Each structure stands twice: as structure tokens, then as C-alpha cells.
Amino acid sequence: MCIIIQNSSRGTKTMQAIQKTKSPVNALVDSVYDRNMANFWLQKINTLWSVNQALGKIVKKEQVANDMVTLTIRCNRIFKKAQAGQHHPVLIEINGRTYERTYSLCNLDQDHVQLTVKHVDQGVVSTWLCETAQVGDVLKFGRPYGEMTLDKVQEPLVLLAAGSGITPMYSMLQALAQAKKLQNQPIHLLYWVKKKGDAAFLDIFENWAKSYANVEFQVFYTQENDADERLNSAHLDTIRHIDQATVFACGPSGFVATAEGLFDQAKYFQSEAFSLSPTVNDDVGFVNITLTKSNKVLAVAKGESILTALEQQNVKPTYGCRMGICHKCVCQKVQGSTKNLLDGAVNPEPNNQIKICVNSAQSDLVIDL
Template identity: 55%
Template sequence: MHVLTKVKQPFNFFTESVIDLDAVNFWLQKINPLWSSNKALGKIVQKDIAADDMVSVMIQINRNFKFGQAGQHHPVFVAVNGIRYERTYSLTRLNAQHVLLTVKKVNAGIVSTWFSEQAEVGQLVEFGLPYGEMTVPKTASPLVLLAAGSGITPMLSLIKEMSKTQQLKEQPVKLMYWVKNKSDAAFLARFENIASHYANFSFHVFYTQALPADARVNASHAALVTDLANSIVYACGPSGFTAAAEEHFAAAQNVQTEAFSMSALVNDDIGFVNVTLLQTNKVVSIPKGVPILAALEQQNIKPKHGCRMGICNKCACNKAEGATKNLVNGAQNTERGNLLKLCVSSAQTDLVIDL
């Protein structure tokens, strides 16, 4: 009886035979910056202006990169002034070796400012595993895409994938896109090109600070959808936008939203509450009305976190006691034993959390 053995490739044998992967990666990257035994790395190969304060960077990825589904998000890690930061962005797959990352610069945004002003061709970024539920629907129901600002990036990915697979020939897709001014609109030439090839695809851009100004998302926009009750609605943008989309498009067959930043809510929360951390039996005092994650970080407590948007669930922990408010939609949570997303929740009463 012959025994078959698997012959290891030299690269795999080398990486599996040593314990210090950081040392392995150091020497591999001396040969090629994208080589790594275990890290998903990308190299910026092109940088373009997509719109006002918005850049698109084409990134060459290595063999460890895991492509997500169209519409999903990737954790992106960059080093700015020697400090490692994690942010979450939606990527568009260009081909087997390249992805497109589009970033809108935000005030006081360390990572978005780095991409806009400092990132250069040849620099490296690192990626985490993709996540997110707003992917290409498996049914042929009409699809309505609502985007505000940089919320357009996952919509581009979805539309591109549906055109690639010819799903746009069979499934109606309507895109509504809100920006402040015409100079803020991104990817319009791409959408116009897709619309010229697919009769099922249509798009409309609303300019909320133009003269005359278009209205923000409201019931009149829902009325533009001829078969809303049988439609699937995806919305991506600031939390105020997604909350309004949920309200006005509630009659749809299914509504999914993703908020990438928290809009200012009316906040009359004042004072402080005590938070008991069960894993360390430590009690800290934090202010009401601010994200619990940020408040704990001010106390030099560093919970695990990721997107800071309430999507990835890396910061989620069990709430044993107390009341909280969701800062994205204002929902109250007073029940025990619920999962608490620290990045988008504020304390309303004293809390006991499994952290």
C-alpha cells in the first residue's frame, strides 16, 4: 500500500516552520512589500479625485485578501503618525488583483484626512475580513437604493456586480442619491454608462444645498417607487438619513439600512452614571448622552472595537442591568440580558455590563 504525502511548497514550509510570524513578515516584505505569511495587505497604485473632499484609491491586494460580497464592508488598518487606526469602508472589486476604496474626508477624521491628503502611490494598507448584510438580493424583487454622501460606495459595488452578472437585465433597480452640491456627487459617469446599457436601471441625484434646493428624503420620494410594497430597499448614509429612510419607506417588502456616522440627535441627557464592568469588577463614572465606547476610552479603558458604526459587532457585549439609548435611531433599551453595541449606545441609568 502506498502512502501519499502532501509536499509542502517552500513558502508554506517556511512560514509554518517558524513561530515568529512578525519576523517572517519583516523579511518577506524586504523582498516584496505585499508578501506576508498571514496579513491581507494592499498597495495603493492609483489615487484620483472622485468629488469634492472625496478620493478614490485603486489598491493592489495580496493573496491573503478575502473578497467580500458586493455591498459588504472591510475593516481597513492604516498607520498615521506612528499610531495604528481601524476604520470600515465599502470596497468595489475591480478585478482579481485590485479593489477600489473611496473615502469622503470628514472634519477631524484622522483616517479620512490621511487618505485625502497624505496617502500616496506605493503606500500599504491592511485589511480585515468583510462583513455586512446589505448584499445583492437573491430574489428578483425591484430594488431601491438610497444613498447619501459616501453611502454611495456600497451602492456602486452592488450595481457593478449586478451588471457584471447580467442581473440588471431581469431586476429593476432604482438609485436615489442625495448630496449637498453637484460637485459632491461621485460616480455619475459610471451610473450614466450603466443606465445607457440597462433599461431596468435608473438613477436620480438630489442636491440639497443647490438653488433651488432639492428636498431631503421624505414621503414624496417613496411615492416615486411604483411598486414599493413588493420592493427591497437598501439605504446607506448618516444615521439621520437612514432613520428617515426607514420611516418613509416602511411600506416596502424589506428595508435594510446601514449608518456610517451618527447625526446629531436632540440630546437632553445630562449628568453621569456608574458603569460596573463585570470582568474586572471595576466601577467607572461616565456622562450620559455620549457613546459608551468613547466614554470608556476617556477612562483609559480600551474595549475591543471595529467600525464604530454599530455594524461589525466587535464592541458588542452583554448588558446585565440598566437602560441605554441607541444614538443612531433613538431607540430605548431597558431589558436585561440584551446585546449592547458600545459604539452607538449611550447610558441612561447605571449599567452593569459584561466587559
């Protein structure tokens, strides 16, 4: 509503009178003019209330395999669910410091998701989630990302997983089951773990394979007494119509690199590596990295990720997943040679973008950081 006030001594003044019904959340935000302060007071009332932050509360915690737990999480209204197979940034405060890690979540229903995490030796976040996190704890989440999704699937679907690489595969299979499409989609799931106790969701996978003739499931144990073979060409021979298939692979970088080489004839191939295991690990010596924006020159060791090397020198670049998926750490390389820690590829070309979490310096570098 617009009110015009006429005054001969001061001229014409216009006042805007806007009347609207405000929610308690908006009223509180307006009263304190500070989102952080608003969040602080809102969470005194309800730990999941926030004006801008995706939050989730742990409502159930269960052991699903050796050193692996599944957390059932109730989400707030701001939480944006991922497509099955995508990843979510998870932000956790431990001893006053915020850590960001990436996990593939499984959508359960409108309000709940599952986060399955495997304990990693010396892993700060995985240790906290597996050993310290309790029912009632609240986690923060970023926006999901990732290209390994069901909308890219051509028939048949081949899923290759090693270790905790099973989590995005489980998410996609659960999505198909919830949509009642599992019985119609030809699926071949191959899953590698070290020991029998390391296999997660085993009963679920076996039940699907028994219930649906189109679903095939195999699990391989690589460190039992009668050890199974790691991924090789013999496994490729067990898959029918590979030239018509969509192949998804997730696991350590060495596993993913092997899968990429074996399944080059697939109609569509998509992979994600969750850890770095360089194909060549004999780099020695130091090189200099010049940071153009920071006006710094730092000596770093060859063979380790640029991100890690910079963090060790108290430089804090932006990063997200730390495994080359989210693109948050991408920066411009002005000159110098780098090596991709996922596949060993060397890049000597100037003026191109690199992901500093999965590249090491092979020569003196100049990068825009």
C-alpha cells in the same frame, strides 16, 4: 515514512521521518518560528507577501468628488473579497498607532479592488487616506461582513444613498454590470449630496440610466441655491411597486431612520448608518458604569457612545466599525438603561446584549467588560 529502530539496551524507539516539499514561504516560517518575524522578512522581498495577513498595495489614486478619493488596490493571495455591498475593516498605522475603520470596497477583477473614502473633519484615518496616502503604500484588511448584499434582492431594487453611503450602492451596481445582469434588473437609485461637486460616480450612473431603460437615477442637491428636498414621502410616490421591492439605504443615521419609516411597506428593507446623529441630543449629566471584568467604576457623560466614553477614560474595549454593523463591540448589559444613538430607542431591560459603539448610558450601568 515510519522507521523502526530496534535496540536491546534502550528498547524500541519510533522516529517519524516526514518528507515533503516546502514552499519558500513555509520554509521561512519554519526557520524562524514566528509569523511576525516571517512577515517582516517576506515584506523586505515583496511588500504584499505575508503568511497570514490580508494586504493591499495602492496602485492608483484619483479624486472623484469634493473631499473624496478612490484608491485602486492590488491585493495579496490572503485577501478575502467581500460580496458587493459588504464592508471591509481597513487597518492603518499612523504615527505608530494602528487604527481600524470600515469601508465598502468595489471588486474590479481577481487582483484589484477600489476603496472610495470621503474626508471627514477631524477624522484621523479619512484624512490620512485622502491627503497622505500615496501610490505604493500598503494597507492591511480584516475579513468582510455585512448583510446588505445582492443575494437578498427581490425585484425591483430601490437604492437610497446619502453622502458616502453611495459606495456600497456603487459596488452592487458594478457587480450587476460585470455579471451582465444590470440590463435585466429594475433599479431605482436616489442619491443625496450637499453640492454638485460632492456627487461621486455621476457619469457612470447617468450612462447606465441612458443605456438601460430599467435603470432610473436621480441625484438631489440639498445645499445649492435652488435646493432639493431631503428624503420625504414625495420621493416614495415616485417609486412603482414598492410592496414588491427590495430597498437598501445607506447614509447618516438620521437619513437611514427616515428611510426606514417611509419604506415600511417594502417587501424587504435593509439599512446601514455610517455616522451617529442622535435623534435627541439633550442628555446632560453623568452616570456610573461598572465594568464587572475589569473591576472598575467610571463616571461617564450621558449622550455619547459608551465606547467613546470608555476610551476617554483609557479603557480600550474591542471594536470594529464604530457604526453598529460588525458586532465586535457587543457585550452583555447586566443592568441599567441605554439609548440607541441610531434611532433613539431606550432599552431599560436587564441581561441583554448591546453594541457599545451605538448606545449611550441613560442610567447607572453594569456591563460585562
